[in-house]
Amino acid sequence: MSLRGFHIVFIVFSTLLALGTGAWCIWVDLVEGAPVFLAGAVGSFVAAIGLIVYGVWFYRKMKRLRLIT
Template sequence: MSLKAFHVLFVTASTLLAAGVAFWAFQQAPGEGMGWLGFGSVGAAIALPVYGVWFLRKTREVSFL
């Protein structure tokens, strides 16, 4: 597995983490002043896949192996 493939895996894991943290901030800790974390995580969960697509386009000619 090349760094390109591992980076795609990493961005996917980071996106899932951001979505999970957003859920945690809004559902599990709503009264603990974690709204900033929830909104930030929602932003990250949107931005990371956009970055992932940009990265795949940039490294179109690099092998996944």
């Protein structure tokens, strides 16, 4: 696997981590009663969206530059 392929795999895992962290923050808020973590949940979900957008941009860019075959 090339670096660009591994990078896409990495971004997928990072996105899953961001989604998981967001869910964890909501859990901490609901079960543990720590509203401060709501901001963490919002931040995590925004990061997840950002990573998805970046992943798509990266794939298209690499394809356009013929760095992904």
